[in-house]
Amino acid sequence: MSFSFKVDYLTDTSLALEPPLVLPPDAPLKQAISLVAGHEKSITHTCVLVQDQSSVIGILTERDIVRLALSDATGPETAIREVMTYPVITLDQERFTDIFSVYSLMRRSQIRHLPIVDRQQQVLGLVTMSILRESLHLGYFLRFREVQEVMTCQMVVTQPETSVFDVAGLMAKHRISCVVIVSSDGAVQKPVGILTERDIVQIQQLEIPMRSIRAQEVMSHPLIFVHPDDSLAMAQQLMKDYQVRRIVVIDHEGELKGILTDTNLSQVLDPIELFGVLEILQHRIQKLTHDRDRLLPDEHHHILSALANNEFQLVYQPQVNLKTGQIVGVEALVRWNSPQRGMISPAEFVPIAEATGSIIPLGEWILQQACQQLQQWEAAGLPPLEISINISSRQLQDHQLVLWLKQILEELQVDPSRLTLELTESCLVEDVEHTLTQFKALKQLGVSIAIDDFGTGYASLGYLQHFSFDVLKIDRCFVENIHTNAKNAAITIAIIRMAEQLGFSVVAEGVEQQSELQFLYEHQCYLMQGYLISRPLPADAFVAFYRQFSALPLPLDRD
Numbered sequence: 001m002s003f004s005f006k007v008d009y010l011t012d013t014s015l016a017l018e019p020p021l022v023l024p025p026d027a028p029l030k031q032a033i034s035l036v037a038g039h040e041k042s043i044t045h046t047c048v049l050v051q052d053q054s055s056v057i058g059i060l061t062e063r064d065i066v067r068l069a070l071s072d073a074t075g076p077e078t079a080i081r082e083v084m085t086y087p088v089i090t091l092d093q094e095r096f097t098d099i100f101s102v103y104s105l106m107r108r109s110q111i112r113h114l115p116i117v118d119r120q121q122q123v124l125g126l127v128t129m130s131i132l133r134e135s136l137h138l139g140y141f142l143r144f145r146e147v148q149e150v151m152t153c154q155m156v157v158t159q160p161e162t163s164v165f166d167v168a169g170l171m172a173k174h175r176i177s178c179v180v181i182v183s184s185d186g187a188v189q190k191p192v193g194i195l196t197e198r199d200i201v202q203i204q205q206l207e208i209p210m211r212s213i214r215a216q217e218v219m220s221h222p223l224i225f226v227h228p229d230d231s232l233a234m235a236q237q238l239m240k241d242y243q244v245r246r247i248v249v250i251d252h253e254g255e256l257k258g259i260l261t262d263t264n265l266s267q268v269l270d271p272i273e274l275f276g277v278l279e280i281l282q283h284r285i286q287k288l289t290h291d292r293d294r295l296l297p298d299e300h301h302h303i304l305s306a307l308a309n310n311e312f313q314l315v316y317q318p319q320v321n322l323k324t325g326q327i328v329g330v331e332a333l334v335r336w337n338s339p340q341r342g343m344i345s346p347a348e349f350v351p352i353a354e355a356t357g358s359i360i361p362l363g364e365w366i367l368q369q370a371c372q373q374l375q376q377w378e379a380a381g382l383p384p385l386e387i388s389i390n391i392s393s394r395q396l397q398d399h400q401l402v403l404w405l406k407q408i409l410e411e412l413q414v415d416p417s418r419l420t421l422e423l424t425e426s427c428l429v430e431d432v433e434h435t436l437t438q439f440k441a442l443k444q445l446g447v448s449i450a451i452d453d454f455g456t457g458y459a460s461l462g463y464l465q466h467f468s469f470d471v472l473k474i475d476r477c478f479v480e481n482i483h484t485n486a487k488n489a490a491i492t493i494a495i496i497r498m499a500e501q502l503g504f505s506v507v508a509e510g511v512e513q514q515s516e517l518q519f520l521y522e523h524q525c526y527l528m529q530g531y532l533i534s535r536p537l538p539a540d541a542f543v544a545f546y547r548q549f550s551a552l553p554l555p556l557d558r559d
Contacts, residue, residue, distance in 0.1 A: 017125035020115065021048045025057060025081035029068070030205075032060050032080055037198075037205035044243075046128065046198075047113050050084045055121035058084030059113060062197035067172045069204050070165070090115045093124055102127055103266075112263070130245055130262050142265070147235055148228035150265070151249050151258035157182045157189060160216030167215050168200050178246055181219045182256055189256045191248045192490065193219030222478075222491045223248050228257055235260055242425070254487050303349060303358040307365060312336050314369050315536035318545070319388070319507065322517070322526040327546055329386030331422070331529060332370040333536050334362070354394045363395045364404055371412045371419070373539055380543055388420040388450060393427040397434060402441040409445075416446030420471060424452050439467055450507070472499050474525070476510025483515040496525050 021035050032048045050058035060080060068083055089109055096102065096116050106114055106129060114127040156170050157180045167179050181193040195215055203210060203218060224247050226235050235247055239262060249258040306312060316330040336344040353359040370387050378384065395401055409416055421442065427435070442449060450471035474495055478488045492508075499506045508520050511530030520528060537545055 017116065017127060018131055020123055020126035021045050022051050022123055023048055023080060025050050025052055025084070026079050028076065029060075029078040029080055029083060030076065033065055033201060033205045036060075036062060036065060037202045044198075046130075047126075048080070049088070049115055049123055049126070050080050050086075051123060056088050056090055056115050056117065056123055057081075058086040059088045059115075060084050061113065062201050063171075063175070063177065065204065066168050066197050066200045069168050069200060069210065070172055088115065090117045090121070091127075092116075093118050099132065103132055106132065107266070129266050132266065134240065142232035142236055145232040146228065147226050147230050147232060147249055147260055148258075150232065151228065151260045152264060153258045155180055155256070155259050157191075157256065158215060159184070160192060160214060160219070162215045163211050164195070164200070164203060164213050164215060164218060165210035167195050168210060171197060171200065177261065178259070179215075180248060180256060180259060181215050188253075190254050190487070191223055191225075191250065191256045192216075192494075193221035194223060194246070194248065195219050196246070221494060225250050226260065227252060232265060236265055239265075303353050303356070303362065306336060306338065307358075307362060311338055312362070312365065313538070314366065314373065315538055316373075316387075316542045317529050317536040318534050318542070318549070319386075319527060319529045320533050322521045322528060327385070327549055328527070329388065329420075330542065331388040331390075331536075332366065332373075333390075334366055350392070354392050357394065359392050359394045360398055363391065364408075367405065368408050368412075371408055371414045374414055374418065375412060376539070377543065382543065382546060384415075384418060386418045386420060388422050390452065391421045391423055391427070393424075396423065396427050396438055401438065402445060405442075405447070406445055417448070420448040420450050422450045422452040422473065436467070443468060453509070469504055471505045471507055473507045473509050476530075479508050479510050479516055479520070479530075480512075481516070483513075483519045489519070492520075492525070493523055496523055500524070 021032075023032055023035075035048055036045055038044055047059055047061040049056050050060065058081065060083065064083065064085055089111055091102065091105065091114055093116055102114065106112070106127070112129045116124045116127060118124055156174050156176055158167060158170065160181050160183065162181075170179050171177070178194055178196040180191050181195060182189040183192050184190075193216065195218070199218060199220060200210075203213075224238055224242055224244060226238065226247050226249055228249055228251065238247060239245065246259055246261045248256065249260055251257050313335050314332050315335055316332055318327045319329040319331065320326065321328045334346060334350075336346075336349050338344050350359070353362050367389055370389055374385065374387060391401075408414075409419070439449065448470040449468070450473055451469050452473050453475040472495060474492055478492050478495075480488065482488045482492055496506055505527060506525050507527040507529065508516075508525050509529055511517050511520065511528045511532045513532060516530075517528065517532060520526075533549075534545055
């Protein structure tokens with residue numbers, strides 16, 4: 001994959017086009033709502049274009065659907081033509097010459113959706129402000145700008161007990177895309193969740209009575225936060241990583257200060273300013289590309305050589321059930337002991353393995369070694385344990401994953417129900433359709449799927465609907481000092497309750513203090529791992545630890 005960066009890079013208009021949703025004017029409104037809600041297509045859409053035989057005649061956006069949710073115009077007989085917004089600003093294909101011109105047009109017109117049409121006025125694609133911002137790659141230009149320069153300070157907020165119908169009313173009244181849900185401590189407002197236009201659309205598509213549910217039941221949480229003095233480059237990277245269009249801004253005491261949207265980011269720089277520094281970047285990017293292309297093949301060779309020379313090893317961190325006080329499983333973690341460089345951190349070699357494709361044979365080796373270790377432990381007299389293994393996005397996209405996973409399990413006679421594959425939330429946003437297919441095949445195979453570091457991502461309503469998880473692993477950043485940090489406590493309790501309602505198991509990671517363990521136990525989170533129990537151990541050391549630990553009382557007073 002080439003990273004070449006030429007002067008005409010930002011004029012490649014194909015980077016800013018996405019396939020649109022198009023319906024005829026007589027199509028039922030409910031069909032449009034279903035498409036925008038995302039249940040019939042895995043790609044997230046924020047509007048439907050209405051086109052007759054000759055041209056685009058209207059548009060229906062998430063904002064329009066929220067407005068309609070408050071009226072009686074959403075009956076089964078309602079056609080799109082009755083409720084669509086018109087006229088629609090379009091751009092002829094011949095004038096779609098570069099991203100700069102489109103960027104300027106959308107800024108001047110204050111629109112978020114721009115259909116590109118041919119000479120017959122038929123839609124060829126759709127430009128949105130979000131995809132345009134991503135195509136412009138503003139990160140370099142934003143690194144010296146701060147969130148507080150452009151964030152929206154005049155927000156609309158409400159309490160968790162507010163009905164979703166009333167929240168939708170606030171969105172329609174103020175023509176905004178989201179409402180922040182806050183808890184009040186005197187005069188201080190602290191954000192606990194967010195409801196967006198997309199959430200309202202999804203609720204409407206499910207035909208849930210909005211007057212009967214409260215904001216806290218369907219709000220997206222935990223939130224992604226930035227601080228006013230954080231760089232805009234960091235904020236944009238968070239938006240990209242978590243596939244969101246808005247981030248809540250808080251101070252260092254957790255008080256709500258503003259909200260940052262992709263519209264805020266897209267309005268930061270003038271296109272002329274971008275173009276003025278483009279040539280300065282060109283040489284630097286080309287040099288970085290050259291260095292990468294020169295070094296990555298060597299690293300690929302080193303990783304494969306290390307694999308052939310048995311330089312990798314697995315260590316195992318125990319997972320404990322607090323109700324029984326017993327070790328019930330382990331998480332297998334890979335280490336590289338290089339004869340030349342010593343112990344190399346996974347944070348260093350795993351990204352390289354991912355970029356070069358070496359992660360595929362390395363991942364297969366990890367799975368095989370872990371399953372063999374289960375057999376060896378049983379032969380040594382240990383009871384059947386469950387084992388968790390991390391899977392990267394590159395592995396998840398590999399079409400052979402399920403096949404070789406099945407082969408290894410069958411060859412080693414390992415019960416699939418004893419294996420859990422751990423994924424990060426970022427793995428799920430790459431080629432969503434293929435990811436859903438992989439999920440289905442893995443579930444049919446009988447393995448469990450866990451979301452690692454849960455709480456650092458963006459758990460929206462639609463996100464949980466699309467993917468069938470078995471386990472949520474709460475990240476250490478929320479477990480740390482949970483007994484004294486009110487924000488961490490609130491987020492963790494919310495995750496535990498949500499998981500219970502949705503039928504997920506919860507594992508707390510990084511438990512290091514007795515008080516943290518006690519808090520988790522009291523709030524019905526019974527599975528945990530962390531240094532309080534043990535650091536990751538080599539296989540032989542784990543056997544000794546298990547035998548010693550199983551004879552010890554759990555370090556917790558139980559009824």
